[in-house]
Amino acid sequence: MEGTLSFIARQLGFAYGLHDASFEFPKHGLITIAGPNGAGKSTLLGILAGLRSPYRGSCLFAAKEVRQWPKREFARRVAFLPQSVQLQFPFTAEEVVLMGRTPHARGWFQTDEDRSAAEEAMTTTDTLGFRGRDFRTLSGGEAQRVILASALTQRPEALLLDEPATHLDLRHQLSLYRLLGELAKSLLVVAVTHDLNLALQFSHRVMVLEDGRIAGDGAPADVLNPELIARVFGVQATVHGTWMTYEA
Amino acid sequence: MSRSVLLSAAVLVAVLIGAPLAGSSHIELGRAFAGVSPDHEIFFYARLPRVILAMLGGAALSVTGVLFQCMLRDPLAEPYTLGVSSGASVGAVIAICLGWRATGVASLAGAALVLLMVLGMAVEGRRLSSFTLLLTGVTMNSMAFAVILFLHNLASFSQSFAISRWLMGGLEAVEYSTLAWLAVVVVGVSVLVTVYAPHWNLLAVGDDWAASRGVSTVKLTAMGYIAGSVLTGLVTSLTGPIGFVGLIVPHALRLKLGADHRVLLPCAFLLGGAFLVVCDTLSRTVIAPTEIPVGVLTALCGGPFFLWLLKSRRRSLWL
Numbered sequence: 001m002e003g004t005l006s007f008i009a010r011q012l013g014f015a016y017g018l019h020d021a022s023f024e025f026p027k028h029g030l031i032t033i034a035g036p037n038g039a040g041k042s043t044l045l046g047i048l049a050g051l052r053s054p055y056r057g058s059c060l061f062a063a064k065e066v067r068q069w070p071k072r073e074f075a076r077r078v079a080f081l082p083q084s085v086q087l088q089f090p091f092t093a094e095e096v097v098l099m100g101r102t103p104h105a106r107g108w109f110q111t112d113e114d115r116s117a118a119e120e121a122m123t124t125t126d127t128l129g130f131r132g133r134d135f136r137t138l139s140g141g142e143a144q145r146v147i148l149a150s151a152l153t154q155r156p157e158a159l160l161l162d163e164p165a166t167h168l169d170l171r172h173q174l175s176l177y178r179l180l181g182e183l184a185k186s187l188l189v190v191a192v193t194h195d196l197n198l199a200l201q202f203s204h205r206v207m208v209l210e211d212g213r214i215a216g217d218g219a220p221a222d223v224l225n226p227e228l229i230a231r232v233f234g235v236q237a238t239v240h241g242t243w244m245t246y247e248a
Numbered sequence: 249m250s251r252s253v254l255l256s257a258a259v260l261v262a263v264l265i266g267a268p269l270a271g272s273s274h275i276e277l278g279r280a281f282a283g284v285s286p287d288h289e290i291f292f293y294a295r296l297p298r299v300i301l302a303m304l305g306g307a308a309l310s311v312t313g314v315l316f317q318c319m320l321r322d323p324l325a326e327p328y329t330l331g332v333s334s335g336a337s338v339g340a341v342i343a344i345c346l347g348w349r350a351t352g353v354a355s356l357a358g359a360a361l362v363l364l365m366v367l368g369m370a371v372e373g374r375r376l377s378s379f380t381l382l383l384t385g386v387t388m389n390s391m392a393f394a395v396i397l398f399l400h401n402l403a404s405f406s407q408s409f410a411i412s413r414w415l416m417g418g419l420e421a422v423e424y425s426t427l428a429w430l431a432v433v434v435v436g437v438s439v440l441v442t443v444y445a446p447h448w449n450l451l452a453v454g455d456d457w458a459a460s461r462g463v464s465t466v467k468l469t470a471m472g473y474i475a476g477s478v479l480t481g482l483v484t485s486l487t488g489p490i491g492f493v494g495l496i497v498p499h500a501l502r503l504k505l506g507a508d509h510r511v512l513l514p515c516a517f518l519l520g521g522a523f524l525v526v527c528d529t530l531s532r533t534v535i536a537p538t539e540i541p542v543g544v545l546t547a548l549c550g551g552p553f554f555l556w557l558l559k560s561r562r563r564s565l566w567l
Contacts (some may be wrong), residue, residue: 046456049456049460050459050460051456051459051460071459071462071463071464072462073462074462075460075461075462076462078460079460080456080460082454082456082457085453085454085457087452087453088317088321088322088323088452089317089318089323089452089502089507090502090503090506090507091449091452091453091506091507091508092506095449095506095507095508096453099449099450099453099457099461100461102446102447102450102461102462102463103461103462105446108443108445108446108510154461
């Protein structure tokens with residue numbers, strides 16, 4: 001059983017933000033977490049990332065409680081991408097990417113392995129072209145891909161993303177989710193999103209949260225039905241195959 | 249990367265040799281080392297200790313500036329703008345008034361206390377407000393100044409002279425034994441924080457960013473604030489409050505060398521030291537034999553620089 005699962009949550013809760021969440025995540029696949037503002041999406045992702053503690057109940061990763069994992073060891077297996085990264089200092093894109101190597105670092109200097117991991121991640125995310133540029137001069141789409149490359153250099157088994165497409169235009173949203181879909185063939189990708197169409201189109205599984213509780217969890221086409229959307233989001237939706245339209 | 253560090257070291261060495269030779273009375277290096285009077289006395293007992301103090305002070309304030317800016321992710325943070333230097337001053341002035349010999353300890357306590365208050369004020373949930381941070385710093389400066397004025401009024405004539413001399417940020421000649429322990433602390437603390445340079449890089453991006461990449465953010469942040477208080481407190485107790493060094497030096501370095509703390513921290517130490525030595529040399533030679541207190545000089549240069557940064561904050565990028 002544990003051999004095929006990565007995260008196992010039982011009666012998971014956190015302060016007032018999350019209650020009695022129980023679920024199991026497989027070792028690969030793209031899972032999206034949706035829900036209205038304040039429903040507990042970011043809280044849940046933060047717990048999975050080992051950043052919110054102490055939590056109630058149990059949250060196992062690789063059969064070990066998340067809060068008991070040594071941080072460095074955990075960071076070699078689980079990578080987290082914050083909603084947005086705003087830098088105050090002139091780091092280059094490549095320096096930001098190389099920061100992902102920190103949990104693997106053995107000393108003060110970067111190794112050849114670090115550099116080749118960065119090269120590989122920047123190739124995957126198509127960011128090699130501006131590796132030397134000041135991160136703060138990048139466009140939203142470029143910056144988001146650099147952040148993703150940084151997480152990939154951690155060589156994680158699970159990738160947790162907090163609203164990765166929020167600041168992106170339509171074309172970049174689609175290409176980002178296409179890339180996440182590719183990555184999800186070999187690792188677990190969990191993304192918080194506000195865009196139900198992206199969830200419907202790209203994810204293998206959708207979890208909908210409402211007031212800190214799981215309101216729906218399963219295949220996108222089953223979970224994202226007009227009844228649930230009306231109940232949770234207060235919006236009339238019509239589903240046309242893999243896309244939907246809304247009416248206020 | 250190592251080239252910038254070596255170059256900074258070379259600049260510091262050149263400044264350390266050159267600075268003691270400059271001054272109102274002309275001396276020669278050869279005669280000073282040969283023990284010829286008065287060159288020997290002027291070089292070794294009047295000017296060299298002062299140059300070493302300026303070097304250690306500049307290094308400590310610059311390193312502290314880099315750390316505060318990194319931890320608060322606010323390029324305007326430095327010991328003076330946060331009010332930490334003023335806190336250290338209050339501690340030192342109290343020690344002078346009470347006739348304590350341990351001004352260093354009193355300064356350190358003052359610095360740490362103000363830092364705790366400023367941070368306590370600026371915390372909003374899981375974030376720090378840069379606006380509140382700087383306003384609290386300004387308020388702390390005014391309050392510290394008021395306390396100092398009050399103590400100044402109560403003090404006897406000789407204490408009062410000692411206080412005002414010290415407040416202007418003058419670098420008086422100190423004994424070599426004092427310089428030795430200051431050097432041990434400043435170099436020791438700077439080396440310790442530099443060891444963690446790769447982790448400072450991640451912390452400069454964000455707490456969650458660092459924590460999710462295996463950095464113990466709570467330990468690192470605690471270390472940074474303790475290091476900053478120790479460096480600022482001890483240096484201020486000997487030099488008086490010297491402002492803006494921790495702002496000017498890190499900014500200039502980031503502009504030239506980028507943000508990597510593995511380069512930034514060693515260079516801030518070396519060139520911060522060289523910078524204050526140069527400022528001090530200027531302060532005692534420009535209108536010699538009258539000396540301008542070095543704190544006055546750095547504030548006159550640093551104040552406008554700070555205002556310029558504040559103005560450009562919204563429309564352009566931070567350095």
